Amino acid sequence: MESRTARFMIRFGSVVALLFLYIPLVIVVLYAFNNSIGQKWPISSFTTKYFGLAWRSPDLREALINSLMIASVATLLALLLGSAAAFAVHRYRFFGRNSVSLMLVLPITLPGIVTAIALNSSFNTFGISLGLMTIMIGHATFCIVVVYNNVIARLRRTPTSFVEASQDLGADGWQTFRYVTFPAIRTALVAGALLAFALSFDEIIVTNFVAGTQLTIPKFIFNNLRQPRNRPIVNVVAVVAMVVMIVPVIIAQRLAGGAQAVGATRGGDVATPAEPAGGP
Amino acid sequence: MGSVTAERTRGSVSMRVSRFFFRHPHGRLGVLLGGPLAWFLIVYFGSLFVLFLSAFWGVDVFTSEIVRNWGFQNFKTLWETDVYRTIALRTIGLAAAVTITDIVLAFPLAYYAARMATPRRRNMILVAVIVPLWANYLVRVFSWKLILSPTGLLNWTVETLGIGSLQIANSGWAIWLTFSYLWLPFTLLPIYGALERISPSFLEASGDLGARGWMTFRRVVFPLIIPGIVAGSIFSFSLTLGDYIVPSLVGNTKFIGNVIYDNVGVANNVPFAAAYALVPVAVMAIYLLIAKRLGAFEAL
Numbered sequence: 001m002e003s004r005t006a007r008f009m010i011r012f013g014s015v016v017a018l019l020f021l022y023i024p025l026v027i028v029v030l031y032a033f034n035n036s037i038g039q040k041w042p043i044s045s046f047t048t049k050y051f052g053l054a055w056r057s058p059d060l061r062e063a064l065i066n067s068l069m070i071a072s073v074a075t076l077l078a079l080l081l082g083s084a085a086a087f088a089v090h091r092y093r094f095f096g097r098n099s100v101s102l103m104l105v106l107p108i109t110l111p112g113i114v115t116a117i118a119l120n121s122s123f124n125t126f127g128i129s130l131g132l133m134t135i136m137i138g139h140a141t142f143c144i145v146v147v148y149n150n151v152i153a154r155l156r157r158t159p160t161s162f163v164e165a166s167q168d169l170g171a172d173g174w175q176t177f178r179y180v181t182f183p184a185i186r187t188a189l190v191a192g193a194l195l196a197f198a199l200s201f202d203e204i205i206v207t208n209f210v211a212g213t214q215l216t217i218p219k220f221i222f223n224n225l226r227q228p229r230n231r232p233i234v235n236v237v238a239v240v241a242m243v244v245m246i247v248p249v250i251i252a253q254r255l256a257g258g259a260q261a262v263g264a265t266r267g268g269d270v271a272t273p274a275e276p277a278g279g280p
Numbered sequence: 281m282g283s284v285t286a287e288r289t290r291g292s293v294s295m296r297v298s299r300f301f302f303r304h305p306h307g308r309l310g311v312l313l314g315g316p317l318a319w320f321l322i323v324y325f326g327s328l329f330v331l332f333l334s335a336f337w338g339v340d341v342f343t344s345e346i347v348r349n350w351g352f353q354n355f356k357t358l359w360e361t362d363v364y365r366t367i368a369l370r371t372i373g374l375a376a377a378v379t380i381t382d383i384v385l386a387f388p389l390a391y392y393a394a395r396m397a398t399p400r401r402r403n404m405i406l407v408a409v410i411v412p413l414w415a416n417y418l419v420r421v422f423s424w425k426l427i428l429s430p431t432g433l434l435n436w437t438v439e440t441l442g443i444g445s446l447q448i449a450n451s452g453w454a455i456w457l458t459f460s461y462l463w464l465p466f467t468l469l470p471i472y473g474a475l476e477r478i479s480p481s482f483l484e485a486s487g488d489l490g491a492r493g494w495m496t497f498r499r500v501v502f503p504l505i506i507p508g509i510v511a512g513s514i515f516s517f518s519l520t521l522g523d524y525i526v527p528s529l530v531g532n533t534k535f536i537g538n539v540i541y542d543n544v545g546v547a548n549n550v551p552f553a554a555a556y557a558l559v560p561v562a563v564m565a566i567y568l569l570i571a572k573r574l575g576a577f578e579a580l
Contacts, residue, residue, distance in 0.1 A: 003493045013388025021412045024423035040431040081316040088312035111522020111560040113537045121334050122327035173298030221418045238419040249414040
């Protein structure tokens with residue numbers, strides 16, 4: 001269909017786009033092993049000493065513990081609220097039903113700074129002091145949609161006849177949930193949770209506005225990026241943060257994909273994250 | 281024996297509960313929807329409402345305390361100060377430039393994945409596009425700082441090739457490039473989705489009717505993928521409007537986000553920041569309305 005020139009152009013453009021996507025990631029990995037404090041290319045000598053240095057930094061430990069705690073709580077909240085919303089929209093017809101997904105997706109479609117300053121000014125107005133709890137609240141707000149998207153996509157693919165059959169066989173609501181619905185959506189829940197976790201672990205735009213003096217990994221990177229002396233540590237943290245994020249996402253992708261083979265529709269459960277968190 | 285009885289009693293209690301909910305579906309709906317709805321009403325819409333209100337407040341010049349003297353003073357400052365108008369227009373211009381760049385960059389790869397690649401390769405490409413999206417936002421910004429620095433990869437490449445030197449660190453070009461990089465996957469996925477949904481028979485029909493490649497693209501493919509393009513552009517546009525990290529790390533120009541950030545942090549003038557934050561909200565509201573008209577929500 002396409003002419004030979006068109007096909008060539010498309011292939012060429014595809015390679016350009018893929019290189020554009022991956023060169024920066026490769027660069028970050030290489031620089032983590034850079035021996036010199038000056039960030040000159042090409043890298044002249046390699047070392048792993050900054051990994052040890054980063055590991056022993058108390059600030060960084062604090063940031064890591066905070067980030068893990070925040071991401072866990074935000075994920076838990078998102079799981080509860082996101083799957084509840086998904087069930088409600090999937091099972092019932094009610095006024096405003098079509099607006100639920102629009103509502104949930106707003107925190108990641110409106111510019112991140114808006115969510116950030118809105119939360120900031122309302123916490124201040126009501127005298128809630130900024131800290132771990134306010135970060136968790138902020139993160140949960142934009143993580144909900146990730147869980148919701150995954151669960152509702154799965155529910156839509158699970159035939160309702162399963163639930164009806166279970167009821168016909170005399171199961172009560174809880175048993176139906178435990179033995180029929182839950183197994184069907186289990187991997188979607190895990191995928192949603194992993195993505196929500198990654199989203200929270202990555203967030204900086206909103207976090208900066210609701211964190212007060214608390215450190216998180218992205219805040220640590222942000223604060224130290226402009227100090228040339230700390231660059232080597234930032235390089236190391238960058239690679240570790242990248243791995244911490246990519247691994248759960250690949251697992252999530254697998255989980256959603258595995259179900260995909262069974263499900264009727266194509267197209268992954270794993271929706272695009274929205275923003276960097278809200279983020280960005 | 282005892283445990284069996286206990287099992288039965290519990291069963292009957294839970295049976296009663298499920299019967300109640302079966303007869304009162306709205307009770308169950310309330311339980312399910314109550315949590316998320318309350319969370320959004322209180323935390324999110326509540327905050328947006330406070331933001332909206334505080335845009336009409338002021339700040340005491342001496343104490344830096346927020347004073348609730350209602351009025352349009354912040355909007356007046358915004359409108360009458362050239363700098364803020366310029367910054368708003370500059371931000372919108374940048375968002376548009378980034379969006380267009382991403383559409384152009386995304387199209388070939390999206391087309392290749394949707395219509396030319398084998399299923400196996402298509403999956404690989406999709407994963408390859410999604411992974412960078414999750415590879416830590418700040419790290420990806422940071423990497424451009426490394427690449428674009430005067431001693432970085434880009435300038436080294438240009439100098440090694442003997443073309444001279446390319447100094448775009450801390451410039452508008454750096455900001456544009458970094459944003460285009462960050463949001464490319466967001467733009468690509470909906471375009472891919474739209475391309476994939478085009479039935480091959482449309483293209484065959486177009487060919488049978490005598491249209492060559494370019495004509496088919498312009499008259500058949502392009503109109504069909506507009507919703508996908510617009511859906512993708514919502515992200516690149518909105519995310520650029522609301523970002524203050526990239527300009528502060530790889531550039532030295534101020535955008536809407538930076539003004540807001542500075543006013544909350546350094547200047548401590550939250551009401552003014554709130555008023556300024558309503559600018560991207562208004563822009564996005566208009567954008568989303570147009571996007572809805574163009575059918576972008578179905579392509580999200």
